[in-house]
Amino acid sequence: IPGHENQGPREVELREVRAVLGECRRCQLAQTRTKIVFGTGDENARVLFIGEAPGKNEDLQGEPFVGAAGKNLDGILSLAGLRREEVYIANVLKCRPPGNRDPRPEEVLACAPFLREQIRSIWPDVIVTMGNPATHFILKTEIGITRLRGRFHQMGRFAVMPTFHPAAALRNPAWQDLIEADFNMLGDYLRRHAAPTA
Numbered sequence: 001i002p003g004h005e006n007q008g009p010r011e012v013e014l015r016e017v018r019a020v021l022g023e024c025r026r027c028q029l030a031q032t033r034t035k036i037v038f039g040t041g042d043e044n045a046r047v048l049f050i051g052e053a054p055g056k057n058e059d060l061q062g063e064p065f066v067g068a069a070g071k072n073l074d075g076i077l078s079l080a081g082l083r084r085e086e087v088y089i090a091n092v093l094k095c096r097p098p099g100n101r102d103p104r105p106e107e108v109l110a111c112a113p114f115l116r117e118q119i120r121s122i123w124p125d126v127i128v129t130m131g132n133p134a135t136h137f138i139l140k141t142e143i144g145i146t147r148l149r150g151r152f153h154q155m156g157r158f159a160v161m162p163t164f165h166p167a168a169a170l171r172n173p174a175w176q177d178l179i180e181a182d183f184n185m186l187g188d189y190l191r192r193h194a195a196p197t198a
């Protein structure tokens, strides 16, 4: 894959990870969810986007970012020169918390192995964490997103770009400006790190 620095032989297939998840009952969210939202996109993606948890529309459809936040995400992806089909999109939690409340630590803990295996399968070059739960999960810090965004952080072999959650940005025009600046920066990064295609 041109410009894909991390990709080697795949250690685990996404469909195997999905099969292990099964009809998961590892936490209490199993009682209230409609559909599990595993994730979607290109399993060879250079860029993996991680959100928080399914919302109402995602819970009904079983697909991540299909509601208003997803529309916003589609728009800002284009600022980075990306289309949804060529990236991979997943969430920290695979099931919707009732009323979209914040994920609880025991839910994040129960779901963590599946996101970790998704990362190990895709081996993206860049991980974009959207919002605090995803950012804290990946960067292992409690520092808030406003202080972490606007630059890349190296985590092992991954370049991590924390940014605001597209749903939060919709409610805050100043954040929307910043998320757009971050996605422009992502586009610059991807162009700078692309390997020659010859």
Ligand code: URA
Residues within 6 Å of the ligand: 037, 051, 052, 053, 054, 055, 058, 063, 064, 065, 066, 069, 070, 091, 167
């Ligand atoms: N918000 C998220 O964090 N994830 C989704 O899939 C949808 C909205």
